[in-house]
Amino acid sequence: MxxxxxxxxxxxxxxxxxxxxxxxxxxxxxxxxxxxxxxxxxxxxxxxxxxxxxxxxxxxxxxxxxxxxxxxxxxxxxxxxxxxxxxxLLRPVQIVKVNEAVQRRRGRSRLTLHARVILYATLSVGLLGFAAALAVYQQEHDAPHATIRTFGDSVWWTCSTLGTVGYGDVVPVTPVGRLIAVGLMGVGLALLGAVTGSFSAWLLQVFSREGDDRPRGS
The missing domain is CATH 1.20.58 (Methane Monooxygenase Hydroxylase; Chain G, domain 1)
Incomplete structure (x- = not known):
């Protein structure tokens, strides 16, 4: 071999x-x-x-x-x-790879390429977001002048950061917490961009098929 x-x-x-x-x-x-x-x-x-x-x-x-x-x-x-x-912190990505491996072993996936991109991006966002919320809470909850005091605060901050909203009501104050924030911003932009791009491409395909199926001269 x-x-x-x-x-x-x-x-x-x-x-x-x-x-x-x-x-x-x-x-x-x-x-x-x-x-x-x-x-x-x-x-x-x-x-x-x-x-x-x-x-x-x-x-x-x-x-x-x-x-x-x-x-x-x-x-x-x-x-x-x-x-x-x-x-x-990035290890939950391996879980998404396992789902892909299981689909390969069963044969061709029933989901289209666009649906798979959206599914895996959503899974990645959820898993990495949960891991990041844990890490930020661990660093922030007992730090001086911290605004993230509870795990709920950390989850709220993670969701707003991944969504690129950034309300600013709770923010990390420790160096490690801010480093995690920078990484999370990049992940949020990349994965949400993948979902948006895949969804847009799917809509274009749908509209293109509708145009091709429309009777000539209508």
Whole structure:
């Protein structure tokens, strides 16, 4: 079996386990951030689970790097995977990849390309938004002069930021919180732009078909 076949086989087998690990990582992170009243054993277990899932991503990245035979070029060609491995906040994106893998195994997806773009962009926005809300709340809720005091405040701020509205009633004041805000603005613009563009392209196709079906001379 050549390197490409071994790499494809590994990716095929690891997609679902990594998707489950993404969900577990997000859930354990939520327990650590929101479970203030939980026993120390619960929080420690959640932290251990977070590190365990992170280790899975590191192992997967290393195996794919080795099987690819690309050397340092693997990092450049798979820059998104590198970022996801380094920044756990982006790990929920793996869940979206699992859904795509399941659709491929079942055969051709029943959804059109435009519908799939909208679906995956919406899933990505929801998952990344939840992760960002957790991260911002963790950084902000006990910071001096903070306006984001509750998780509800953080969710509200995340929604307004992803929607590129930015009311300004609650804002991050810590350096890490502001860094997350910058990343979230970029994600919001990119993903919402993908949804808008795909929806517009779908409308153009619909109107074009209606024009083609219209009787000549009408």
């Amino acid at each position: 050549d390197k490409d076949s071994r790499l494809a086989s590994w990716e095929h087998r690891s997609e679902v386990p990594l998707g489950v690990a993404s969900l577990l990582s997000l859930g354990s992170y939520a327990v650590r951030v929101l479970g203030h009243g939980q026993p120390d054993a619960v929080r420690d277990s959640a932290l251990a689970l977070t590190y365990a899932t992170w280790a899975m991503f590191i192992v997967d990245y290393g195996v794919r790097w080795r099987l690819s035979g690309q050397g340092p070029g693997f990092v450049r060609r798979h820059w998104l995977d590198t970022v996801v491995m380094v920044l756990p």
